[in-house]
Amino acid sequence: MQVYVVGGAVRDALLGLPAGDCDWVVVGATPEAMTERGFVPVGGDFPVFLHPRTHQEYALARTERKSGRGYQGFTFYTGPEVSLADDLRRRDLTVNAIAQTRDGQLVDPLNGVADVQARILRHVGDAFVEDPVRLLRLARFAARFSDFDIAPETLALARHMVGNGEVDALVPERVWREISKGLTSESPLRLFEVLAATGALARVMPGFVMDAQLGDRLACAVAHGLALPARFALACLASPQPELLARHLKAPTDVIDFARLLPLALQGLGQPLAASAVLSLVEQLDGLRKPERFVDLVQAATCVLPDDFANTLLPYWLQGLQTVRAVDAGAVARACAGRVADIKAAVRAARLEALQRLLAVKDGRGDHPA
Structure with missing residues (x-):
């Protein structure tokens, strides 16, 4: 079997940022082969395993197919014939669809490295609209990487996702997970700006009011290192409830x-x-x-x-x-x-x-x- 580091760890290394947790993809393996090597299965919807010594997560390469509404409306397929390119094509943004071999060689079938260098957040494919969580992640990454622009065609797809009602299938817990990450990022105002630009803000945060002072309050929170509860309260200060x-x-x-x-x-x-x-x-x-x-x-x-x-x-x-x-x-x-x-x-x-x-x-x- 072949093992690759994928996603955020590769992206952040290209940006010169501190290394976080590594996500690994395994190609050419089966669940039985993983357990025989001592990996511990922990996945629910699809096979994910913990390394017996490092306890890092290793996921089998997989493809996905839309089978229902919302971010849970997918069926997944894993098998030894699923390629790394197949797995990368199901991801959200090109900057998150770069893999690296154990010896440091980059695998970049979707030109994610070029988008990292150009500071562009671009969707991987038209299937972007099938998962409403991707819209939230787009807004969250825009807040984290303040010097990145969103590709116009990606913003258009996000608006389409709102227009066709796909975003309405998001449950509050999933919304909060991404909102909280965006609020604790470098530029939390962009989180709300992107959600507003796509039309999703009123859907995922009903009653939220963006006033003229929102940016100043959030910039002050960032400058003083305020924690998440303070940032959320400051963000919602103009909202009636x-x-x-x-x-x-x-x-x-x-x-x-x-x-x-x-x-x-x-x-x-x-x-x-x-x-x-x-x-x-x-x-x-x-x-x-x-x-x-x-x-x-x-x-x-x-x-x-x-x-x-x-x-x-x-x-x-x-x-x-x-x-x-x-x-x-x-x-x-x-x-x-x-x-x-x-x-x-x-x-x-x-x-x-x-x-x-x-x-x-x-x-x-x-x-x-x-």
């Missing part, structure tokens, strides 16, 4: 929570700085139990608030969280001498008093916070 959109996409809980809380954070941070305002926001955002998320929310808010907020007010809000958390609630409770009904109010009063001392600094009556 960002939390519901996150739920529709079956996003993780931390993403849903961030989408719900960022508008509240912005509302609170927009209030005049006062002890009561700081404490109310800490309570509203559950900063006592989840201080790291509170900090992340405030930092994400700096991508929306005026520039002078980060330089002048941000240190006080962050120090305010530390001040509230530093109050010894247990000691306050013990001082209430068994008056259980008074404990909650007493703890809150102690926290307000500590914040008032902190904010006296801002008015010039003390040292600045660390």
